Amino acid sequence: MATKEQIIAKAKEAILDFDEDVAAEVAEEALAAGINPAELIQDGFTEAMTEVGAQFEAGTLFLPHVIAASEAMQAGVDVLTPELEKLSSESKGRGTIVIGTIEGDIHSIGKDIVATMLKIAGFKVIDLGRDVPITSYVEKAKEAKADVVASSALMTTTMVNQIQIEEQLKEAGVRDSLKTMVGGAPVTQDWATKIGADIYGENATDAVTKLKALF
Secondary structure: OOOHHHHHHHHHHHHHOOOHHHHHHHHHHHHHOOOOHHHHHHHHHHHHHHHHHHHHHHOOOOHHHHHHHHHHHHHHHHHHHHHHHHHHHHOOOOOEEEEEEEOOOOOOHHHHHHHHHHHHOOOEEEEOOOOEOHHHHHHHHHHHOOOEEEEEOOOHHHHOHHHHHHHHHHHOOOHHHOEEEEEOOOOOHHHHHHHOOOEEEOOHHHHHHHHHHHO
């Protein structure tokens, strides 16, 4: 029987090898061994994704690698989701969050990690994916009566689209009934303040901490 440390190390390895099958297998193994899925995600999958992100920034990995790593993480998280949902229903529903990577942007590492950690924290998360049109955020926010609309931008050229979310939520008449959160590598507190977003998430942990404080 593998130890918890070995299973978590194997989870990291699966992501760094872009191996969806192994990621799913490790998730099964972790559940069978009674490891808290949140721990496997944070110390295994998320840590590996952070490494992938750093290598991407450094130019040693490229976009196809990043997407392959995200897909491997997703395969593992899919196996853990039923268990996570049980756990999160115990930590009482905290609110509904619509989240996505902004239109024109196909990076989703940070957003994937935030979405997963929010699920663990007991939020209902509606993940719209990457390259999400502004209208989709607005429609989904109305339909799901969302408490928070969160957008991630990884490039300065797509960051400007976060202004459109603010504008279109106002036009739809729902801006006052919810909070907006922005994040992503080029995004700063100054930017969030300038466009009128309620919350700036510096990283996944910061985003989760701030949203927990809200609810």
